[in-house]
Amino acid sequence: MIRSFARTFHQRHRFDDLELDRWRAETSEATETDRFDLRHRERLFFWWAFAKGVVRFPMTVARSATNIWAFIADLERLHGAPRRAMRTGRGCVLDRATWLVNGSRIELGDYVKVSAFSALIAGFDARISIGNYTILGPGVFVVAANHGVAANGVPIRYQPWSERAVVIGDDVWIGANAVILPGTTIGSGAVIGAGTVVSGEVPAGAIVHQRRGSLVVRPRQ
Template sequence: MKQRFSELGLDRWRAEAGLLDETERAILRRRERLFIAWKAGKGILLLPLSTFRQLLNLVFLLADVERLHGAPRRRMIAGRGCVIDRQTWLVNGDSIELGDHVKVSAFSALVAGAEAKIMIGDYTILGPGVFVVAANHGIAKDGGIPIRYQAWNEKPVHIGSNVWIGANAVILPGSRIGDGAVIGAGAVVRGEVPPGCIAYSRGAGLNVRERQ
């Protein structure tokens, strides 16, 4: 019979299967009591440190929620009846404008520029994981400045009223989506989608057709 705590499960199975004699069963019961005492002692010793770490992690988590959601949301312009799930990421809230009854679903991101705005009309729905961005990093090779620190290139994004944007769609800087349009799940939009049309990805391109 194994003597390590890590083998307790196997030895319990052996006892239930009748593979241990009385002496081995007594040793197993003693090891189980020692294991319980060891776990309890370890928990008591580590509880203060564990509690401190959990509190510290909670503070960092709340700080991130405030930075990425709370503060930008308070600065943005939003109409009546808007719903913005807490699991959304908002950047430059001063440059985000929502009409009435807009729905932004969980895990979406609205990344406005310092000046370039994201404007969304009334009754528009953004599905889960939608990414709307009005600014991209510069990617110039010359100058010796890493991409991480290059200035943003900004272009405003206009999304009309009564638009439905499917899950995980990406709306790139400078895009303009007309009223009543539907953007398919996973589509990448760059440029203009006319009012009342459906746009969806097929292969490397974006297909656009009239809504029926």
């Protein structure tokens, strides 16, 4: 009912046409009566906007407080609590926009850098281990668990996880948006190209990237 009244009031006084009417008044296309009506509508619009602001302000404050609380709760659930449970070496950097799951099963060496929007998803048993000086670019997903996909009538979301540990060596660089699947082992000094999906074993010192849908593996020079 209130919204209907507000819409009707807004349309009756043609508040959407104020800019057009101001232009007409400035270009001398409006009569004196039109200018008087315009000034009246402008004053009415000012008080209308003021009244709406007074009514909406408490609701805006309450909604903002709720949104801030929800953001803090999500930050604690997805980053804070798992971060405190992790085993990390010296000088590690984890951007706050990272998603961590089962932090007690994640182990980082010294001076590891995990960039924004990355995810480290360990299993309930399967660990993720990352060696010293390794860099994860933005949006990298390292996953040690997958949902079950049995056709047993149980939704995939509720099926038990299939878990395999992920081990990443020292001085590895994983490019932006790469995906490291369960059971993967990446040797020290390897480079994973941006957007590459990696599964299995990557030799130490190798460069791995995708080209035309195929996986290319070559040694670092």
